[in-house]
Structures are given as structure tokens and as C-alpha cells.
Amino acid sequence: MSELPDGIEPAPIPEAKDSALGIVARREGDRFELLLGLRARGSRFMPGNLAFPGGKLEPADEPQRPGAFERCASRELFEESGLTIPPTAWLDAGERTTPPFFTVRFRTRIFVAELPAGETLAGAPPAPEEIEQLGFHRPGEVLAAWQEGRATVPPPLVTILRALVAKPPISIAGMAATIRLVNAEEQGSPRIEFVPGIWALPLRTRTLPPASCTNVWMPGGNRFVVIDPGTDDTAELKALLAVVRKRESSGSVVAAVVLTHHHRDHVGGAAALARELAVPVWAHAETLARITLGDLPQRALEDQEILDLDGLTLRAIHTPGHAPGHLVFLEEKHGVLIAGDLVSGLSTILVGFSDGSMEDYLASLRKLETLPIRTVLPAHGPPLPAKAIAATRAHREAREQAVAAALGAEPKDLAQIAREAYADTPDAPEFLKEMQTRAHLVRLAAAGRARRADPGGRLWATSPS
Numbered sequence: 001m002s003e004l005p006d007g008i009e010p011a012p013i014p015e016a017k018d019s020a021l022g023i024v025a026r027r028e029g030d031r032f033e034l035l036l037g038l039r040a041r042g043s044r045f046m047p048g049n050l051a052f053p054g055g056k057l058e059p060a061d062e063p064q065r066p067g068a069f070e071r072c073a074s075r076e077l078f079e080e081s082g083l084t085i086p087p088t089a090w091l092d093a094g095e096r097t098t099p100p101f102f103t104v105r106f107r108t109r110i111f112v113a114e115l116p117a118g119e120t121l122a123g124a125p126p127a128p129e130e131i132e133q134l135g136f137h138r139p140g141e142v143l144a145a146w147q148e149g150r151a152t153v154p155p156p157l158v159t160i161l162r163a164l165v166a167k168p169p170i171s172i173a174g175m176a177a178t179i180r181l182v183n184a185e186e187q188g189s190p191r192i193e194f195v196p197g198i199w200a201l202p203l204r205t206r207t208l209p210p211a212s213c214t215n216v217w218m219p220g221g222n223r224f225v226v227i228d229p230g231t232d233d234t235a236e237l238k239a240l241l242a243v244v245r246k247r248e249s250s251g252s253v254v255a256a257v258v259l260t261h262h263h264r265d266h267v268g269g270a271a272a273l274a275r276e277l278a279v280p281v282w283a284h285a286e287t288l289a290r291i292t293l294g295d296l297p298q299r300a301l302e303d304q305e306i307l308d309l310d311g312l313t314l315r316a317i318h319t320p321g322h323a324p325g326h327l328v329f330l331e332e333k334h335g336v337l338i339a340g341d342l343v344s345g346l347s348t349i350l351v352g353f354s355d356g357s358m359e360d361y362l363a364s365l366r367k368l369e370t371l372p373i374r375t376v377l378p379a380h381g382p383p384l385p386a387k388a389i390a391a392t393r394a395h396r397e398a399r400e401q402a403v404a405a406a407l408g409a410e411p412k413d414l415a416q417i418a419r420e421a422y423a424d425t426p427d428a429p430e431f432l433k434e435m436q437t438r439a440h441l442v443r444l445a446a447a448g449r450a451r452r453a454d455p456g457g458r459l460w461a462t463s464p465s
Contacts, residue, residue, distance in 0.1 A: 008208075008209075008429070010204075010205075010206055010207065010209065010212060011209035011210050011211060011212040012212060013100045013105075013204070013212045013213070014100065014102070014103050014104065014105050014212075015105070016097050016098060016105040016106055016107040017056045017057070017104075017105065017106050017107065018056065018057040018063070018069075018106075018107055018109075019054060019055055019056040019057060019072070019106040019107065019108045019109070020054055020055075020057065020069040020070070020072040020073040020076065020108060020109045020110075020111065021051075021052045021053060021054025021055075021073060021076070021108055021109075021110055021111070022052065022053055022054060022073035022074070022076070022077045022085065022090060022111050022112075022113060023035075023052050023093065023110065023111065023112045023113075023160075023175075023179070024052075024053070024077065024081075024083065024085065024113060024114075024115055025112065025113070025114055025115065025172060025175060026114065026115040026136055027114070028136075028138070031138060031168060032138075032139075032164075032168075032169065032175065033136035033137055033138055034052070034136065034137060034138075034139060034142075035052070035053065035081065035083075035115075035121075035134065035135075035136055036050045036051065036052065036134075036135065036136075036137050036142065037050070037051055037052075037053060037080060037081070037125065037130075037131035037132075037133065037134045038050055038051075038131065038132045038133040038134075039051050039130070039131065039132070040128065040129055040130055040131065040132050041132070042129070043130065044104065045102065045104055046154050048152050049152045049153060049154050050142065050151055050152065050153050050154075050157065051154060051157065052110075052157065053073075053076050053077045053080040053081055053131070054072075054073065054076050054077075054108065055072070055076040055079075055080075056072075056106065057069065057072050058072065058075070060075065061075060067087055069109040069111075070087035070088070070090045070111060071087045073085075073087070073090055073109075073111045074086065074087045074090070079126065079127055079130075080125065080126070080127050080130055080131045080134075081121060081122075081125065081126070081131070081134055082121065082122045082126050083115070083119050083121070084116075084119065085113045085115075085116065085119075089113045089116075090111035090112070090113050091111060091112045091113065091172060091173060091176035092109075092110075092111060092176065092180065093110040093111055093112045093175075093176045093179040093180050093183065094110050094179060094180040094181075094182070094183030094184055095107065095108065095109050095110065095183060095187070096108050096110065096156050096183050096186065096187065097187065099190065099192060099201075099202050100202050100204075100212055100213045101200075101202050101213075101215065101345070101381060101382040101383075102381075102382050103210070103346065103381075110179065110183060111176075112172060112175050112176040112179060113172065114172045121134055121135070121136075139161040139164040139165050140161075140165045142161055143158070143161045143162060143165055146158060146161075146196065147196045149333075149334050149335075149374075154194075155190070155191070155192040155193055155194060155200075156183075156186070158193055159182055159186055159190075159191055160179055160182055160183075163178050163179065163181075163182045164178060164179075188242075189239075189242045189243055189246050190243065191243075191246065191247075194375070194377065194383045195331070195334055195336050195375060195377070195383075196334065197219060197220060197221060197311065197312045197331075198217055198218065198219040198220075198312075198331065198336065198338070198377065199217075199218040199219075199224075199243065199247060200215055200216065200217055200218065200377070201215070201216045201218075201239065201240055201243050202214070202215050202216070203215075203216055203229070203230065203231040203233075203236045203237075203239070203240060203269075204231060204233060204236050205230045205231045205233075205236075205264075205265040205268060206264060206265055206268070207230070207265035207380060208265075208347075208350065208432070210346050210347055211344070211346050211347070211380035211381065213380070214228060214230035214231070214265050214266060214379050214380060215228070215377070215378065215379050215380065215381075216228055216229050216230070216240060217338050217377055218243070218244070218247065219309065219312055219314060219329070219331060219338065220252060220255070220309040220310075220311070220312050221252070221309050221310045221311015221312040222251070222252055222253065222309070222310035222311050223252065223253050223254075223255040223309045223310045223311075224247060224252050224253075224254055224255065224309060224312075225254070225255050225256045225257070225258045225282070225307070225309065225314075226240075226244060226254060226256075226257050226258065226273065226277075227257075227258045227259070227260065227329070227338060228258075228259060228260055228266040228267075228340065228379055229257060229267075229268070229269040229270055229273045230264070230265040230266040230267060230268045230269065230270075230379075231268050231269045232268040232269055232272070233269075236269075237269045237272060237273060240269070240273065241273070241276060241277075244277065254277050254279055255279060255309065256274075256279050256280050256281065256282045256299070257270050257273055257274040257277070257279060257280070257281045257282070258281075258282045258283065258301075258329075259281065259282070259283035259287055259291075259327075260283075260287075260326060260327050260328065260329075260338075260339075260340025260341065260379065261283075261284075261287055261322065261323035261325055261326040261327070261340060261341065262283075262286075262287045262290040262291050262323055262325060263323060263341070266340070266341070266379065267291050270291070270293070271292070271293050271294065271296060274293075274296050275296060280296065280297035280298055280299055281293055281296055281297070281298045281299075282298070282299045282300075282301050283298070283300070283301060283325065283327070284300065284301055284316075284318060284325035284326070284327050285300040285325065286320075286323075286324040286325025287323070287324075287325035287326075287327075288300055288325075289325075290325070301316045301327060302316070302318075303316065303317060303318035304316065304317065304318075307329070312331060312333075313331065313332070313333070314329040314330065314331055314338075315329065315330045315332065316328075316329055317329070317330060317367075317368070319340075319342055319364035319367065319368065320357065320360040320361075320364060321342075321351055321356065321357050321358065321359075321360035321361025321362070321363070321364045321365075322340075322341045322342065322349055322350070322351055322356060322361055323341070323353075323355065323356065324355050324357075326340060326341065326342065326364070327340065328340055328342055328368070330371060330373070332372065334374070334375070335372050335373050335374035335375060335386070336373070336374070336375045336376075336377060337368065337371075337373045337375070337376050337377065337386075337389075338377045339376050339377060339378045339379070340378075340379050341378075341379050341380075342364060342365070342368070342378075342389075342392075343365075343376055343378050343384065343388050343389060343392045344378050344379070344380045344381055345378050345380060345381020345382045345383070345384050345388075346380050346381040348392075348395065348396075348436075349361075349392070350432060350435065350436060351396075351436065351439045352432070352435025352436045352438060352439045353435070356439060357439075357442075358396070358400075358439040358440055358442065358443040359443050359446065361396070362393060362396060362397070362443075365389055365390075365392055365393040365396075366393065368389050369389055369390050369393070373386040373389070374386050376388050376389065399421065399422075399436075399440065400440045400443065400444065402420075402421040402422075403417060403421040403437055403440040403441060403444065404440075404444055404449060404450070404462075405420075405421075406420035406421045407444075407450055407460060407461060407462045408461060408462060409461060409462055410461060411453035411454070411459040411460065411461045412459065412460060412461065413458055413459060414434055414437060414438060414441075414457070414458050414459070414460060415430065415434060417437055417441070417460060418430070418433040418434045418436075418437040419433070421433075421437055421440075422436075422437070438457065441457075441460050445463070448463050449462070449463055450462060450463055451463045451464075
């Protein structure tokens with residue numbers, strides 16, 4: 001992804017669908033265990049994550065009548081686990097809305113109920129295409145597994161587990177009240193952690209569709225940094241500042257604003273936030289040379305430089321291509337890469353501005369494929385598995401072959417080459433297809449496989465053998 005040129009409308013944030021989930025608890029001694037399922041690896045939403053049973057509101061739930069969300073929670077529970085809890089047994093535990101990391105979002109009513117006497121789980125989940133495994137777990141054990149990297153848990157569940165561990169409830173009503181308080185607090189100023197120690201907040205920016213937001217990542221231990229505050233919208237910056245202050249209130253100190261590169265949808269709020277927090281801006285020298293920070297203190301980060309954040313360590317890695325000063329940050333304990341615009345969870349990365357380089361971009365992807373990465377945190381879209389890096393390179397190389405195939409011995413206009421090379425994406429903006437095609441043609445020309453046929457670079461042909 002990249003910044004949105006003037007005259008192009010930004011993408012809307014996807015509407016949230018109504019849904020419900022049920023937290024089923026059973027007593028084990030003096031503590032409660034919670035029913036959790038492992039979402040199928042092929043699931044479109046949060047694959048491989050532990051989750052409570054739930055799903056979107058369906059016509060069978062009779063949305064026009066009161067109690068539709070409770071009926072939805074009961075239906076989803078039965079479909080995913082085989083357990084039966086009547087809608088009237090659920091206690092209200094608040095509401096959460098999926099933040100705009102995802103193209104699919106949910107406005108979820110949350111309920112709590114105790115497992116009825118005599119109800120037991122079947123030997124295998126009844127809907128393995130949705131839930132691969134089911135079981136009752138103690139909140140503390142799940143939280144520990146997540147912190148140690150042995151389990152993947154979505155952020156809303158993490159905050160719920162943390163609250164139940166901090167103050168174990170003695171009744172189902174008490175559990176519902178605790179979760180309701182957590183949900184109310186998180187709706188306003190969320191602690192979003194896909195990975196321990198790395199907070200996140202997607203902010204509305206002027207970025208290329210289909211993205212509508214740029215993800216701000218806040219990794220750290222006793223010190224933390226704020227990476228890519230890309231919005232200049234006052235309300236969005238206020239929301240980010242509230243999360244920063246929330247983290248500070250837990251005892252962590254903000255050390256710097258950090259930038260992956262200089263594009264507007266990554267730096268739009270950098271100066272204002274750094275000034276408000278009284279911290280410096282850290283970025284690659286090529287990035288600092290392309291932005292205006294006034295009298296703010298700044299520091300140029302080097303390739304392979306280690307950032308010690310007192311409990312979490314980042315390694316800065318120079319990955320030019322999308323931009324000359326592009327940096328990514330590797331947290332090696334959990335194998336997490338904060339990737340900026342190297343990859344995207346929503347679409348392809350644009351390499352087409354005047355200072356971009358397809359050759360450098362592909363080399364940067366190859367460089368990262370050798371590193372011990374398990375999770376990629378992109379600037380746009382949800383977290384990705386490490387294989388997304390290799391998949392991105394393969395996609396770009398396949399597109400380059402399509403560009404090469406569109407060339408002929410006679411000069412052809414750039415627009416025609418782009419239309420042929422991007423025939424599978426007819427709805428993509430023409431100027432973006434042309435920018436990306438030109439980047440590939442420049443690389444092909446350097447390899448002796450294409451040639452410019454006019455001074456302006458509008459006409460291209462294959463190179464003579």
C-alpha cells in the first residue's frame with residue numbers, strides 16, 4: 001500500500017455485522033474453566049486462534065424480535081459444540097466491535113452462562129470446518145500459553161482473560177459483570193495485543209484502497225515506541241494519544257516516535273505526536289531527509305541496529321524498494337516482524353513512485369525470507385503468517401512475467417502494456433497499474449529484457465536478442 005494521491009477518495013471502513021458469542025463456564029474446584037475452540041486453519045476470520053463459540057446474526061435468530069442475540073449465541077454454541085444452553089440463561093457481558101484491521105468486521109454482543117448439569121462435550125467438534133478442537137481451559141493457563149507463544153489468542157479474548165486472572169470471579173454473575181466492565185473500557189481506549197508487548201491501533205489515513213487505515217504498532221517493555229502514526233486527523237490522533245497514555249499509566253515510558261518510511265499515510269501525525277509526547281523521531285536517514293520535523297530531535301537508525309526497550313528488543317532492518325529508507329523491525333523472541341509497507345494484509349504493495357525500486361523491493365523480500373519470522377504485522381490489514389513474505393515475492397515475480405509477455409518487438413504504449421499485464425484486475429485504477437508496470441519495465445530493462453522506445457518512457461518494447 002502507499003499514500004493516497006490527491007483527487008482519489010479513500011476507502012470506507014467496512015461496516016460491522018451484528019453477531020453474538022457465548023462464554024460458557026464450568027466450575028472446577030473453586031475456579032471456573034471456560035469453553036474455547038480452535039478456529040479452523042482455513043477460516044476467513046482469525047484462523048488458528050482460540051475463540052469463544054459465536055457467529056453472525058442469521059434470519060433463524062428472528063432479528064426483528066427481542067432476544068435475537070441470545071438466540072444467536074445459543075444456536076452458534078450448539079452448532080459449534082453440541083452443547084445446549086437456552087437463550088434465557090445468558091447473562092449480558094457487554095459488546096465489542098472489531099477494529100478496522102479486517103475487511104470483515106463484527107459488532108458482537110457477549111454473553112456468559114454456566115454449563116448446565118449433565119451437559120458434556122462430544123468426542124469431536126460437530127463443525128470441524130469452523131472449530132477444529134474444543135475444550136475447557138483455565139484463564140490463567142491460556143494467558144500463559146499466549147504470552148509464551150504457544151497459543152494464538154485474539155485481542156478481545158486476551159483482555160477478558162487478563163481481567164479474570166486479576167480478579168477471579170466467585171459466581172457467573174460476577175464473571176459477567178467483570179467482562180462487561182472490561183468491554184466498556186476497551187471500546188473507548190483499547191489495549192489491542194496480537195502479540196505480547198506489541199500494542200496496536202488502526203487509524204484512519206489517506207491510504208490507497210482497499211485499505212482505509214494505517215496500523216500504528218507500539219512495541220516495548222518498560223519502554224515502548226510508537227511506529228507510523230500516519231494520520232493528521234485531530235480525532236484520530238486524540239484516540240492514539242489516549243492509548244499511549246493508557247500504556248504509560250501501567251508504568252511503561254514512551255521513548256520515541258518511529259517511522260518505517262516517509263509516505264504521508266505513515267508520517268502524517270509524527271511531528272504532532274512527538275511534540276505532544278516530548279520525544280524524538282527515529283527513522284532511516286533517507287526517511288528523515290524526506291520529511292519536515294522542524295526543531296524536533298531526531299535520530300537516524302542504521303541497518304541491523306538493536307533497539308533495547310527494556311523487556312523487548314527490536315532489530316531494525318533496512319528494506320528499500322517501496323521507499324529508499326524503508327525499515328522493518330524484528331522482535332526475535334516471538335518471531336514477529338513489524339513490516340511497514342513491505343507486505344500488506346489487504347492487497348499488493350505499490351512500487352511505483354519516483355524513488356521506488358522493484359529490484360530493491362524484491363531483494364528486500366528475499367532478505368527477510370531467511371529470517372526466523374512466524375508472524376508479520378503489516379501497516380495495512382490484519383496480522384499475517386510468515387509465508388506471506390514469500391507469497392508476496394512470488395506474486396510480484398509472476399506479475400513481472402505478465403508484463404514481459406505483454407511486450408513485443410514493436411513499441412507499445414505503457415497503458416496498453418498495463419492493461420494486458422493486469423487483465424485479471426480490471427477494476428484497479430489505471431494510473432496505479434501503469435505505475436507498477438513501469439517499475440517492472442525498469443527492472444526488465446536493467447536485465448536486458450526490455451527497452452524504452454521514447455525519451456518519456458511511455459513506449460516500450462522487447463530488447464533485441
